[in-house]
Amino acid sequence: MMLPSKHILIACILLLCFGAMIYVYYKQPMNILPYPDAKWTTHDVCTEACLDILTKENQAQILNCSTVEKSVQPTAPAPAPQQKKHVPMSDRAPDILILVWLWPFGERFSMDSCEALYNIKNCHITEDRGQYDKADAVLFHVRDIFNDMENLRKLPRPPEQRWVWMNSESPGWTPKLAGGEDLFNLTSNYKRDADIWVPYGRVMKATEEERTSFKIPQKDKLVCWIVSHWEDKLWRVGYFNEFSQHIKVEGYGQHFGRKVSGDDYFKIISSCKFYLSFENSIYKDYITEKVYNPLTLGTVPVVIGPPRSNYEEYLPAHSFIHINDFSTPKELADYLIHLDKNQALYEEHFHWRKYFVAKLGLAEEHACRTCEYLRSNGMNYRVFKDVNAWYSD
Incomplete structure (x- = not known):
């Protein structure tokens, strides 16, 4: 028995609608390439709305896309490395501690003027022998220690500490130090061939x-x-x-x-x-x-x-x-x-x-210039084999 044509038309429309619903429901989403310079996790996908945004000049809008199927946000791109600003050695070098063993001829000098006088920064001068083990260098004024050499030779010394032979008198008026061989690392003197040159002016x-x-x-x-x-x-x-x-x-x-x-x-x-x-x-x-x-x-x-x-x-x-x-x-x-x-x-x-x-010249220049020397040559090993022979030449 044949169905009326009206009923056939209604049945076709219902079938078409049902088919359309099935097509929309089972349609697979479109995978896209990851957003440039962003790291997406596996299976992250973007709808066509997002894909449309990718084609625009302002790519940053992708971060505002509300139709990302998963709510995982892309990892922000790593910032470009910045060039390091150069910092002068005098500004970034560690502090240097100078111990004055005895004041030259008993005359004290300023212990905090290296930067003001010579633009030598981070230099600290002390007379406190309690800081002996921490001192980077110890200044020994020749005229004040020549009668105490036996005790100085017995004094334990940190391996990296410098002992500085300091003197401003001429060789004719300078006592020779008994046992002074291999004892000092550096010389501070008016002679131009001293390690640390400190003229009178x-x-x-x-x-x-x-x-x-x-x-x-x-x-x-x-x-x-x-x-x-x-x-x-x-x-x-x-x-x-x-x-x-x-x-x-x-x-x-x-x-x-x-x-x-x-x-x-x-x-x-x-x-x-x-x-x-x-x-x-x-x-x-x-x-x-x-x-x-x-x-x-x-x-x-x-x-x-x-x-x-x-x-x-x-x-x-x-x-x-x-x-x-x-x-x-x-x-x-x-x-x-x-x-x-x-x-x-x-x-x-x-x-x-x-x-x-x-x-x-000023007396404290010996200590300040010692700081300057250590900052420039601090890693160099140095022992003065025979300071008496050098100075008497």
Whole structure:
């Protein structure tokens, strides 16, 4: 029996709807490639809505897609490595501890001025022997330890600790240390071949203020000499005895019976046109405060010491007068008298002050420069085999 056509039409529509429902229900989702630079877990999928977002220029919208089948968010991409900012060694190096075993000649010096004076950071100076085992270096002033060498040789020393032989006296006035062989690691001295070079002073580039503010002080004396250490056997004494017969010299100090206080010392030197910077012994590089004091105070030093060529390694050639430039003490005296009468010629000895300035060294520089040395060469093994032989050369 045939069904009416109306019923057939309704049955077809129902079948089509049912088939459409089955198709939609069983349709498989579309797998896509992982989002660039994101790490997706296995089987993570994105609907067509998400796929549409992937084609857009603003790819970041994928993180806001609400139709991700699973709620696992992609792992954020690792940040690009940043270039490390360079930090100077002086800023990032560890602290360095320097132990002063005995104050040189009993005179204390500043223990916290390395950065202010020399821009040497993270340097700590102590006199506390309780920190001996922690000290990176120990400073031994030669003149203060030569009677205690037997005890020092028995003192246990940490393997990496440096013992610094420190001295500013000339070899002629420095005691040899009995048993000093193989005992010290470093030397700190005015000699240029010392491990740590610490001269009595330095001539440095002047600042604009130092250049413009300098004026030659008022002078009311021609030649001056402040001296207490007097021995007839010294070469400088014999030279002075003859020199002073040809020119007036204002003598001060214990030998001349005119003791000078600290403040007066500098006033006297600056009030003299020439100052006798006569060293007590003559050795290479031994150029002491006897020269640097008058240079800083606006007075021309007349020097006895190493050859002129050695002085000129550290001082402007026309900043001083060397006795070796004259055949006799009388010839030197005549030249100074000539300069006294000719102010223009005298002032030529100060032309260097347009460019440079003299600075007197300080006792703490030995400790500060030791810090600087250890920071630059701290990993290097070093033992000084025979400091006595080296210094007596």
